[in-house]
Amino acid sequence: xxxxxxxxxxxxxxxxxxxxxxxxxxxxxxxxxxxxxxxxxxxxxxxxxxxxxxxxxxxxxxxxxxxxxxxxxxxxxxxxxxxxxxxxxxxxxxxxxxxxxxxxxxxxxxxxxxxxxxxxxxxxxxxxxxxxxxxxxxxxxxxxxxxxxxxxxxxxxxxxxxxxxxxxxxxxxxxxxxxxxxxxxxxxxxxxxxxxxxxxxxxxxxxxxxxxxxxxxxxxxxxxxxxxxxx
Amino acid sequence: xxxxxxxxxxxxxxxxxxxxxxxxxxxxxxxxxxxxxxxxxxxxxxxxxxxxxxxxxxxxxxxxxxxxxxxxxxxxxxxxxxxxxxxxxxxxxxxxxxxxxxxxxxxxxxxxxxxxxxxxxxxxxxxxxxxxxxxxxxxxxxxxxxxxxxxx
Numbered sequence: 001x002x003x004x005x006x007x008x009x010x011x012x013x014x015x016x017x018x019x020x021x022x023x024x025x026x027x028x029x030x031x032x033x034x035x036x037x038x039x040x041x042x043x044x045x046x047x048x049x050x051x052x053x054x055x056x057x058x059x060x061x062x063x064x065x066x067x068x069x070x071x072x073x074x075x076x077x078x079x080x081x082x083x084x085x086x087x088x089x090x091x092x093x094x095x096x097x098x099x100x101x102x103x104x105x106x107x108x109x110x111x112x113x114x115x116x117x118x119x120x121x122x123x124x125x126x127x128x129x130x131x132x133x134x135x136x137x138x139x140x141x142x143x144x145x146x147x148x149x150x151x152x153x154x155x156x157x158x159x160x161x162x163x164x165x166x167x168x169x170x171x172x173x174x175x176x177x178x179x180x181x182x183x184x185x186x187x188x189x190x191x192x193x194x195x196x197x198x199x200x201x202x203x204x205x206x207x208x209x210x211x212x213x214x215x216x217x218x219x220x221x222x223x224x225x226x227x228x229x230x231x
Numbered sequence: 232x233x234x235x236x237x238x239x240x241x242x243x244x245x246x247x248x249x250x251x252x253x254x255x256x257x258x259x260x261x262x263x264x265x266x267x268x269x270x271x272x273x274x275x276x277x278x279x280x281x282x283x284x285x286x287x288x289x290x291x292x293x294x295x296x297x298x299x300x301x302x303x304x305x306x307x308x309x310x311x312x313x314x315x316x317x318x319x320x321x322x323x324x325x326x327x328x329x330x331x332x333x334x335x336x337x338x339x340x341x342x343x344x345x346x347x348x349x350x351x352x353x354x355x356x357x358x359x360x361x362x363x364x365x366x367x368x369x370x371x372x373x374x375x376x377x378x379x380x381x382x383x
Binding site for chain 1: 240241243247248250251254255257258259261262264265268269272275276279280295297304305307325327341346377
């Protein structure tokens with residue numbers, strides 16, 4: 001087939017009928033690379049990029065012969081902790097840690113919070129908003145503080161954490177992983193530090209010492225007033 | 232009333248996590264780990280609060296490693312035939328090789344698609360499918376659209 005035919009976008013009149021737009025060249029390129037990486041023979045000496053420069057691409061994925069002696073059961077059992085550690089299921093690869101890739105995620109998070117607090121007009125009571133935020137999800141939030149000179153981590157017992165700002169990517173039991181504007185992944189412990197989240201002028205502070213649960217546990221857990229926070 | 236309101240929050244959160252996983256994958260198709268993290272969070276929340284998710288959502292999540300199954304990106308989908316008439320769609324997760332087999336049959340209906348399930352809803356307010364359905368379907372449509380666009 002002609003090369004230009006493959007690269008051509010969807011014609012304009014068809015775009016209206018289908019409701020589908022063709023992607024930009026760079027997006028399509030990343031998709032193609034990921035697709036080829038996943039679907040070609042893994043042990044071939046050539047990687048996807050050298051194959052793309054040549055023309056012939058073999059698409060069939062030859063699966064290694066199954067070991068018939070031990071047949072796996074059909075139902076999934078899930079992974080245990082050791083397998084998770086070996087597979088590195090949740091480890092972000094360094095080449096994916098780019099700030100601009102996470103901006104759409106932040107945009108999605110904004111919409112989600114607006115939807116959660118029904119509009120978030122200035123008349124909303126702060127208690128109502130904070131009650132909602134307690135059970136909300138913070139993945140994709142920018143931990144920041146527009147007030148004064150402080151940002152991100154507002155207060156912490158360790159002075160080097162103060163001022164870190166970025167998009168929250170992963171939340172673990174004792175740790176926030178945020179990605180900063182300089183494309184760096186920062187790991188910040190929750191204990192003994194205070195974070196600020198800003199949505200449309202509402203700035204709410206998260207006291208990390210009280211927040212030491214997994215992201216999924218937080219929705220089921222009851223928060224109780226207990227003790228004070230001295231920072 | 233209060234119980235239902237509380238559940239609504241949780242459903243919104245599930246919806247957000249599902250969309251976030253799609254968003255991450257559409258930005259960078261190789262960042263499977265983060266999408267998997269969001270989906271496993273979604274799964275754990277649903278398990279802890281005992282929330283039912285729609286089959287259309289459940290069928291796009293891998294049962295073993297919790298990754299989002301998008302055909303072409305993180306999963307391969309093939310048509311298999313067992314006998315002359317019975318055909319199956321086999322979705323295989325590319326990272327853990329777990330496969331799920333779904334029947335292709337024009338007359339086969341899921342319970343949620345049956346008229347009995349639809350009628351039951353007004354009497355017993357079941358936010359499960361009514362809240363979950365539209366956003367999930369939208370994201371699915373969007374992802375399919377993105378894929379067909381990417382394939383061109």
